Amino acid sequence: MSEFQPKIVTFLCNWCSYGAADLAGVSRFQYPPNMRIIRIPCSGRVSAKMILHAIRSGADGVWISGCHPGDCHYIEGNYYARRKFYLLRELLAHTGLEPDRLQFSWISSAEGVKFAQVAQEVIQTITALGPAQRLIKQMPDAVAEVA
């Protein structure tokens, strides 16, 4: 298990958390390289289909990070996102997915340290869960047996 390196798809909002990731990099704060970062205009832009698509394609976890409440570039996008992610996380947990595979955070563009820290935590949490088992697409490689 100690060798398991999770793949984490990370959606960062353009205005805050992406800036934080940038700042963490410029400031040379270390965090493990398990993430594939996708820049998005706002955390409110992320839909359920994107999260599930990441998992079905082999991500062990998905991390979404946006601006702090009140700081959204679009005034209130992250408030809507908060409701949406609450319901989605609950629904996925209800149907058997480990809820911690989905990670959320608010990180402003000034919080390079927090970014590196949260990244560490996210990776630790998902590493502890082990490889994802659920909602992963398996290739149909055998002919459906009829005879």
Added chain:
Amino acid sequence: MNPYKPFNVKIRDILTETEDKSLKTFTFEFASPEDEAAFDFTCGQFGMLSIPGVGEIPIGIASSPTEKPVVKFTVFKTGRVTTHLHNMKPGDFMGIRGPMGNGFPMGRMEKKNLLIIGGGFAFTTLRSLVEMILQPQNRDRFGTVDVIYGARTPGMLLYRDELEAWEKRSDINVHITVDGTDDPDWAYHTGFVPMVTESCAPKADGNTMAIVCGPPVMIKFTRPVLRDLGYGDEEILMSLENRMKCGIGMCGRCNIGQELVCGDGPVFTLAQLNRTPGEF
């Protein structure tokens, strides 16, 4: 034999045809001589361009059988497969299935005068036909040949070098038209294909067949013009397209009534189509 498995082909050449770069002509060569022999096509047939992992699309064959061993397709960038194809480069590999469809009825067209009418990028299979006819060994098999070809603007015309070459010949009458142009030196027609057909096309003489390929709206307005010129429904050939998946008459979706565009077509006489519900 698995008819769903494509032949391996390599892109030999890619030519951007139009100024907006939305149309490119791809020249393919087959990886194996057996596949090349198996892809034995006639004018008016089509093939499935097959990109593994992306999908398949039916496209009319733009080259003449006389251009073998290569085969050419002119592709409009519109969906997932065509967009992917437009981003590929010479030397890349992919697949082709085919040839499919009935093609133009050469038996019925021989010895006849031909009036060939095309609009937009539906002109591709007509290029195959004209190219074949103009070969020295074939030219005598047909009577007079009139080609009416329209595009939106001069920059949207396909096969410009060939059109110029055809223009210089005496054994073919070429009438090129564009919907509109601001080029003061434009030496050809301006106006829609049906209008040009009205003024340039030969009247029906009982020995002429009209072959029409184009967008639905062009077909709609060309039909009455041809009727006024005296063409009977049996003398008008149309090449159609419908959404299809298999290309070999099994997946069901390209039907127009009981006719399948992939197997019974894509070339139909207008008389045949008049007996169908016309869902194309």
Added chain:
Amino acid sequence: MNMIRVTKQAVATALAKASKSYAIAGPVKAGAGHEFRCLGQGQVPDLEYTHTRLSPKSLLFPQAEPMFHFKLPETTGEPGDTPPAFLEAESFKEAPLAVVGLRPWDARALDLLKLNFDSPDYTDPFFIKRYNAMVRVGLADIHPDPENFSLAAGSGPFDEASVDILLADAGDAFIGKVITGKGRDFAGAAGFEPGSPDDAKAFAALKAAAEKEADILPACDRINDADTLDLYHADFWEAAAFSCINCGACTFACPTCWCFDIQDEVNQGKGVRLRLWDSCMTDLYSAHASGHNPREKGFQRFRNRFMHKLKYFPDKYGAGIMCVGCGRCITQCPGGIDIREVMAAMNAAAATVQQEVSP
């Protein structure tokens, strides 16, 4: 040996014996109903079943079928860099599959499907290999569902035309008829006992009773001679289709619907091209890449489905309608559409036109 007999207790033993030379498939309980499945060792089909929700067509034409595999270049994962290796789908075992408990009309449907998958120009290898390797041990229906109109659709509860053996439930035993050589081989392998002349009489009586019970409506006699375009332009289609929600329930349940989609799936450089059931009820089915759709409206797709089954197909193949009267679409339609009523409406439309023409 023409008549055979097997007591109900002996069915399991007989099938175990037959399974030495045949793979066995049959109806088993699945979810809230029954479905056809390939059976494992010792698994016995539930021959007390009335109907399956999905038809047995999936035994020849599975809902998802890999047609071939391919590998994408590992370096880029993008198609195009090296010649794609188009690998054959793993060839399935061609051991004969005995389908035990097949209803006669569902068996007929398999023969109708063959008209599509085995044409003079192309043969679908997946379908046809399975088709040829199949032995059909039919089970007559002594009490057809009220929605079943198979007798009117050219088959019937005791139709022998498309089965190799036809069994019927005679209380404590199944009695039946061996119809083909394939059937004789299977009966031998299963060790079915020969039946008596009394069994033959009982079989005939059951048949007569079931056929009497079977709904012989609706008439569609005038559709054949009607002009396609008259039916197509008849004015009842929009109203008839109003309740239809254009889902695919009818097409997926239908034993004779064969339309399919082709899709590629890729994961980590390995890919497969799949054939998937498709439904003519969806707008995506006929939508061109340009956005144009020749059957844009729901009722047009509804019309195409019924015209295909009841007019285009009969005209094209001369093999009757593309419907075996199983009634699945009637019981499963969320909108309450009934193909018998559509047939009647088409027949009436045909009659109106014919009256107008003849003085």
Added chain:
Amino acid sequence: MTTATKERAENALQEKIQEKIRGIAATLLENGTVDAVIGYSRGSLSHMTRAIMAKTREDAQKLVFNSHCRMNLAAYLTPELMEKACAGKDRAGKVAVVAKGCDSRNMVIQIQENRYARDQVHIIGVPCTGMLDKAALARGVEQEQANCATCIRRNPVIHDDLAGDPVPETDPDKDRFADVAKIEAMAPPEKAAFFDDLVSGCTRCYACRNACPLCYCPTCFVDEARPQWVGKTVDPTDVMTYHLVRAFHDAGRCTDCGACEAACPMDIPMRHFTRKTIRDTVTAFGCEAGTDPDKRPALDRFELKDPEGFIR
């Protein structure tokens, strides 16, 4: 009351409602208030009804109301229908719709989402005492649909006519979400197994989607090709992804009308997905979808104090 007498009473009630619907429909059509009336008509099977668009007085006599009106007619209120209804007239189309309590809640949401304007529909509201479960009927059992048993709005929220006297609403303090709690009590692997089994018979016919008045995206996410979010097969992951995203897309909007389950040819109880989002919407945000025309759906508004314990 014994079950039998209760049933008879209900049938008598429904017959009265049916007469009223016919009368209202005939009047509306005759005086030109509406171009068409969308209602239920008798189906060919005794336990089914069929949607019809009545355009004449005679058509209006075909309208029925009974315990088999499971379809949600709000699903038929498409822009094309509105357009067609007024063909040849120089004004926007207006149609009347027969709507049960739950259906009217869907119409509230459709209006909030600008699917059509309030004045384009004339709602013939029906006080409803519940529908009979189709899957149970197939087993020979007469039993109320599960969603009707936990219904909170048996009388229409909005209506222009009411085809019957209002019926008493159910006890609001009743534990409505016992079904959700039961699943929540399961361990994660049990939950996974429960839902995997639940959708195992799904053929992706999309009857549930098409029967839903709120599933009206011009292109459903399952049909999107660039990118393709989900495979088109019946592979367990593809099927589960479809059901999850469908349910999530209706979160905060779903009124538990049960049309999806009633439409399913395989009798899959897919409300177990939406029930969870309904419960969470109520407990976390205090929203009951479509019960108040002045309140936007739950995911279309927010509060500063919304739960965020799950966010780092």
